[in-house]
Amino acid sequence: MNMQASALAHPNIAFIKYWGLEDEARRIPANGSISMNIGPLATETTVTCDPAIKADTLTLNGKPVSGLALARVQQFMDRIRRLAGSNLHARITSENNFPAGAGLASSASGFAALALAGTAALGLDLPEQELSALARYGSGSACRSIPGGFVEWLTDPLSGETYAHSIAPADHWDLADCIAILSEAHKPIGSEAGMRRAASSPLQEGRVLDADRRLAACREAILERDFAALAAVTELDSNLMHAVMMTSEPPLYYWQPASLEIMFAVRSWQAEGMQVTFTLDAGPNVHVITIRTLMGEVVRRLRQFPAVLDVLSALPAGPARLLTQDSPS
Ligand code: PMV
Numbered sequence: 001m002n003m004q005a006s007a008l009a010h011p012n013i014a015f016i017k018y019w020g021l022e023d024e025a026r027r028i029p030a031n032g033s034i035s036m037n038i039g040p041l042a043t044e045t046t047v048t049c050d051p052a053i054k055a056d057t058l059t060l061n062g063k064p065v066s067g068l069a070l071a072r073v074q075q076f077m078d079r080i081r082r083l084a085g086s087n088l089h090a091r092i093t094s095e096n097n098f099p100a101g102a103g104l105a106s107s108a109s110g111f112a113a114l115a116l117a118g119t120a121a122l123g124l125d126l127p128e129q130e131l132s133a134l135a136r137y138g139s140g141s142a143c144r145s146i147p148g149g150f151v152e153w154l155t156d157p158l159s160g161e162t163y164a165h166s167i168a169p170a171d172h173w174d175l176a177d178c179i180a181i182l183s184e185a186h187k188p189i190g191s192e193a194g195m196r197r198a199a200s201s202p203l204q205e206g207r208v209l210d211a212d213r214r215l216a217a218c219r220e221a222i223l224e225r226d227f228a229a230l231a232a233v234t235e236l237d238s239n240l241m242h243a244v245m246m247t248s249e250p251p252l253y254y255w256q257p258a259s260l261e262i263m264f265a266v267r268s269w270q271a272e273g274m275q276v277t278f279t280l281d282a283g284p285n286v287h288v289i290t291i292r293t294l295m296g297e298v299v300r301r302l303r304q305f306p307a308v309l310d311v312l313s314a315l316p317a318g319p320a321r322l323l324t325q326d327s328p329s
């Protein structure tokens with residue numbers, strides 16, 4: 001018996017960032033977060049389970065993966081096997097349609113697609129909330145790539161359940177994300193290792209204590225389509241996270257001089273009256289958020305920076321979805 005499923009998921013960009021875990025084993029984040037799924041960027045993953053397969057294998061963009069990256073995927077598959085009560089192993093193939101090594105996190109779309117394809121291949125049909133809760137064990141931000149559009153990751157204080165849900169669909173607001181790629185190098189310190197240091201920064205406590213206020217402001221800005229309010233809270237939140245990173249022990253500097261140069265440019269474009277804002281994840285690339293009608297102009301301006309290697313443009317995107325599912329053959 002051989003079971004196969006394919007799924008697609010989009011990456012997401014957070015306006016309110018997740019940085020630090022309150023409970024590492026249960027993957028409970030120190031604070032809630034809000035993001036927007038972005039397409040057409042996507043990961044497509046096929047999981048084939050077969051009794052003839054003795055250990056999980058992973059092929060990413062046509063290349064076999066080994067070592068720690070494979071071990072992380074195998075552990076995630078173990079979790080799905082426990083849920084499904086199965087001992088079948090899998091052949092996993094995954095393709096990103098965005099440039100490999102563009103310094104863009106593919107772990108969110110990757111683990112969201114794997115959660116969906118992996119559970120479907122083992123015969124499970126989980127509701128969105130459970131799928132999102134599962135995806136976080138692959139990568140925290142992956143839980144936000146399960147629901148569609150504008151998404152909030154929250155922890156229920158009573159039940160302790162932690163999962164993401166959609167606060168508005170993708171077509172709610174015509175935003176765009178113009179991503180200035182400054183480095184194609186792999187991050188020296190990935191987000192998992194980086195956020196273990198968060199608590200060592202004297203600023204993390206203040207960042208976390210103020211998170212509910214920022215979450216409320218961001219949620220409201222999205223629901224009201226209030227760009228100025230979204231810009232204010234997005235920049236504040238990105239700067240707070242990077243301040244924590246830079247003041248952790250040992251410190252983490254993800255910005256490059258050109259990152260700051262672009263942030264300054266965005267501020268001058270705001271002074272011209274343009275609806276633009278910026279946010280940076282655990283890397284030097286700058287996500288310039290704007291409205292769809294300004295996307296072409298923002299991309300053109302970003303391409304003029306000598307340090308900018310490429311600019312990707314993306315729009316709000318829908319939920320993770322199953323592409324195919326083949327039952328026992
Ligand atoms: O999901 P992870 O472990 O890759 O962490 C994501 C961390 C940030 O991208 C920096 C912030 C976020 O909320 O996406």
